[in-house]
Amino acid sequence: MEIVKLHYPLAENVGSKEKIVLAMGFFDGVHLGHQDVLHQAKQKAQELGAKFCVLTYDHHPAIVYKQLNAHEKRYLTLYDEKMRIFESLGVDRVYYTNYTYAFQNQTEQEFVDNFIKRFNAVAVVAGFDHTYGGTNTADMKHLPKYSDGKFEVITAKPVELADEKVSSSRIRQALDNCNIELADQLLGRPFRSSGVVVHGREVGRLLGYPTANVEHSELQWLPNVGIYIVRVEVAGKQHIAMASVGHNVTFSDTLPMTIEINILDFNQNIYGETLIVDWLSHIRDEVKFETTEQLTEQLYADEVFTRDYLKLHPEIISTH
Known part of the structure; x- marks a missing residue:
């Protein structure tokens, strides 16, 4: 698996000429919901004969707009483990991006031009609650508006366990409550x-x-x-x-x-x-x-x- 580390603004030579399918998200925990996003992206990549790629970030996006306490700054999966899981799920390439204020401050169209079109994505997959900027319209619902029809947008529905959404926050709460069995079920491992x-x-x-x-x-x-x-x-x-x-x-x-x-x-x-x-x-x-x-x-x-x-x-x- 190839790992490409990015910093915004991107250097002029950064991009891709080959077709890719791009799964987007922070993916802390790479839990069952994240795995569904990744499986859909992999399936679409195989269908289109494209590279299966992931766009993810070096730290939690919340760090750039709010003060987090020491506990909130912790992660379910650190870099090495997250990359290991991505590789085990068949990811061909990870675009590992430095999430900064400048990155977040891109307009929706700038983000799409810089991180989707520039990398020749023919399809983009993310969870229903995924956002890619600081405005109310930087979400999956509005993403097709900025695509110019150049890539397909696939929005993954929430995955539920025991009638409740699988989420990183639910796993953290389970670990805080010493409920290891629930955390493991939500992670799928x-x-x-x-x-x-x-x-x-x-x-x-x-x-x-x-x-x-x-x-x-x-x-x-x-x-x-x-x-x-x-x-x-x-x-x-x-x-x-x-x-x-x-x-x-x-x-x-x-x-x-x-x-x-x-x-x-x-x-x-x-x-x-x-x-x-x-x-x-x-x-x-x-x-x-x-x-x-x-x-x-x-x-x-x-x-x-x-x-x-x-x-x-x-x-x-x-x-x-």
Whole structure:
């Protein structure tokens, strides 16, 4: 998959002579609704003998017109993961655009001329609520008005799950509510994060449950505080594990939040390795125990729960 990084105003030599079908959107999460947009674009590209391309942005468009708090600046899928998913869905080329005030300040016709016609799009696909500028008419309903009949406009209808629209905000809310199963259903795959294993306080090792302390990007949206069942991949191999998102409240009321993962039946030094984490299920909330013995007993119960989960879902660990 080719990735073309763009900045507006575009350089004179930027464009495309070959026919493309363009899927447009920010695609945070690349959830079931986004996948429907991408599948429709891929199908149309195959039908027309065109390249299947995506126009997406380097950060959330809201950053240019409102002040966001630290939590709002986080994303469900960071750059590497989003590109990996695009490639897995058959995208030929991604136009990765710097979303700035100047970009947003284009008129509707300027946007169409610069980012659709210039790239020789024969069809454009986006969700029903997709916008491409700062005015009330920069939407899919009005897009044909600016096309001069040179490209087809395909508007994807909302995808629903349990009679409610699939959306990135709904997934974020599910993660905030520790509802991993719902988040995974909305995504059509397990929610994924990744990070480097760094040195921690090594309390778990003393309790008989050594943990990998995983350092995540501050831009990564994560599940809320709690104990979870996860699948991890390290050095190309998958393992079942327990993950703790929390502050180690049994030992102190002032510790920072950490992501600690106890990989079952695993005894290797993985400091410095990148751990890929697929979040599967919530076990329980974080609890402050009176003694370390109580904590150890609970960790054993969590382990039994996790092993039972794997027995019920043996397919979650690939044997290949």
